[in-house]
Amino acid sequence: VQLQASGGGLVQAGGSLRLSCVASGRTVSRLTVGWFRQAPGKEREFVAATKWNSNSIKYADSVKGRFTISRDNAKNTVYLTMNSLRPEDTAVYSCAAGPSVIQSQMTSQTAYYYWGQGTQVTVSS
Numbered sequence: 001v002q003l004q005a006s007g008g009g010l011v012q013a014g015g016s017l018r019l020s021c022v023a024s025g026r027t028v029s030r031l032t033v034g035w036f037r038q039a040p041g042k043e044r045e046f047v048a049a050t051k052w053n054s055n056s057i058k059y060a061d062s063v064k065g066r067f068t069i070s071r072d073n074a075k076n077t078v079y080l081t082m083n084s085l086r087p088e089d090t091a092v093y094s095c096a097a098g099p100s101v102i103q104s105q106m107t108s109q110t111a112y113y114y115w116g117q118g119t120q121v122t123v124s125s
Contacts, residue, residue, distance in 0.1 A: 001026040003116025005095045010122045011085055019080040019119060021095030028052070029073040032101035034112055035080045037091035037121075047093070048080060049106040058106045063089075085123045092118035 007019040021033060034049035048069040050057045057069060066085075071078040078095060096112035105111035 001097060001114040003095050003097060003114055005093060005116045005119045008093060008119030008121045010124065013086055013123055013125050015085050016083045017085065017121060019082070019093055021078045021116060023076045023097065028076050028078065028097055031097040031099055032106060033071065033078040033095060033097045034106065035069065035093055035095055036109060037093045039091040044109060046107040050078065056103050056106070087123045087125045090121060090123050092120050094118040
């Protein structure tokens with residue numbers, strides 16, 4: 001599976017962006033897909049994840065109520081809609097997918113097998 005993340009950019013605080021993660025080489029319809037981010041000088045951290053049928057979705061506490069993860073299996077695409085962006089959301093955002101991610105592991109990077117390159121999100125104050 002190849003994952004391609006896009007949609008990043010420069011936005012002012014309070015603004016919105018929608019990131020897309022498009023998969024090729026294999027359908028994502030049976031994969032758990034997650035978004036992670038890494039800010040300069042910091043460890044990569046979990047942002048959001050969705051099971052293949054969207055019956056289980058998890059968010060990091062820092063983005064709850066502001067970010068929404070969704071998927072369109074017909075388009076092999078998972079989205080991350082980010083509202084009320086803050087300067088501390090500035091990071092490189094990457095998507096990842098895994099075939100056998102149990103619910104308790106959805107926030108763990110090690111549970112994901114496929115990784116895409118990141119897209120830069122910069123939020124100015």
